[in-house]
Amino acid sequence: MIRAFLIFLFAAIAMPSAAQDTLPPAPYAYKQLDDPDLEAKASDLMDTLRCLKCQSQSINDSDAPMAGDMRHQVRSRILAGEEPDAIRAWLIERYGNYVSYQPEVSASTWPLFAIPALLVLIAALILLRRLGKRRQEERA
Numbered sequence: 543m544i545r546a547f548l549i550f551l552f553a554a555i556a557m558p559s560a561a562q563d564t565l566p567p568a569p570y571a572y573k574q575l576d577d578p579d580l581e582a583k584a585s586d587l588m589d590t591l592r593c594l595k596c597q598s599q600s601i602n603d604s605d606a607p608m609a610g611d612m613r614h615q616v617r618s619r620i621l622a623g624e625e626p627d628a629i630r631a632w633l634i635e636r637y638g639n640y641v642s643y644q645p646e647v648s649a650s651t652w653p654l655f656a657i658p659a660l661l662v663l664i665a666a667l668i669l670l671r672r673l674g675k676r677r678q679e680e681r682a
């Protein structure tokens with residue numbers, strides 16, 4: 543009885559993840575647009591968007607199904623005449639600032655920009671203080 547329950551539980555957990563990969567890819571996930579200018583616009587935009595699953599690749603470079611869906615959205619919207627900035631704004635609204643390799647400074651992201659500068663400043667102050675002590679010890 544316990545063995546049957548465990549098998550059922552494993553199957554229930556595994557089914558959603560298996561279903562995601564069995565869907566056919568979106569039409570423009572792996573197919574470029576016929577117009578080279580529109581494809582260049584789409585490609586430039588896709589190079590600045592992060593794959594949420596891979597995290598270190600742009601959606602243009604990733605083979606993850608989610609990146610394919612995002613490529614499809616970008617190409618479809620470019621084909622419909624939408625501007626790249628509007629598409630970027632829509633994707634950021636949908637997935638958050640993390641999707642962009644060029645995040646904007648806002649109330650929630652300013653610490654990401656300020657903390658590294660603050661750490662560099664503190665390190666410089668510590669180094670200057672130690673060098674100053676060392677020079678004083680050498681003179682004495």
